[in-house]
Amino acid sequence: MTYVSEPLQRIELRQLAMQIRKIIDHENVCRFPVVMFLEFVMPLFFPGFYYVIATKQEMGKKHGDTDVVNRCIRIREDIYYGALEGKGRDRMTIAHEIAHYIIHVVCGVQLSRTFDNISIPPFRDPEWQAKALAGELMCPAHLIANMTPAVIAAECGVSLDAAEFQLKKL
Numbered sequence: 628m629t630y631v632s633e634p635l636q637r638i639e640l641r642q643l644a645m646q647i648r649k650i651i652d653h654e655n656v657c658r659f660p661v662v663m664f665l666e667f668v669m670p671l672f673f674p675g676f677y678y679v680i681a682t683k684q685e686m687g688k689k690h691g692d693t694d695v696v697n698r699c700i701r702i703r704e705d706i707y708y709g710a711l712e713g714k715g716r717d718r719m720t721i722a723h724e725i726a727h728y729i730i731h732v733v734c735g736v737q738l739s740r741t742f743d744n745i746s747i748p749p750f751r752d753p754e755w756q757a758k759a760l761a762g763e764l765m766c767p768a769h770l771i772a773n774m775t776p777a778v779i780a781a782e783c784g785v786s787l788d789a790a791e792f793q794l795k796k797l
Contacts, residue, residue: 629745632753633736637763637796640756644763647729657782659765661721662710665700669725673698673733680707690720693727695738700724715786719761726760727753759796766793
């Protein structure tokens with residue numbers, strides 16, 4: 628089973644990330660306050676939203692997931708605490724789940740299932756879309772354009788891999 632989403636281009640996701648940053652007055656701040664956004668902004672702006680910090684036993688290998696029907700994001704406890712400590716990969720994981728929620732619940736981009744074994748183009752892949760929006764939220768293009776990957780990682784609070792990836796997408 629594969630999920631297919633309505634098409635979204637990176638430029639649209641970049642614009643959406645900027646709108647989100649404007650809501651919290653962070654258009655020109657490198658480090659996106661991802662945990663604060665999850666805990667305080669999302670419940671304030673999105674009625675019915677809630678999040679759960681789940682145990683490793685409950686989540687297994689999953690670091691996080693988003694239930695678009697019940698309007699819930701679950702984050703595995705070690706990932707949550709890692710994000711609080713500033714670990715870039717864990718911060719990006721939370722941003723990724725926030726991105727799923729915003730794309731599919733807030734913006735209403737529809738998902739459908741296919742049981743065919745087909746190749747999904749990236750712009751219709753909900754995982755690619757969430758990864759792209761999370762990257763744009765965490766590493767805004769207009770702020771990282773003249774930075775090195777190491778500086779991006781430090782300033783934006785992401786992993787070096789994420790910084791390098793985002794820099795390639797400018």
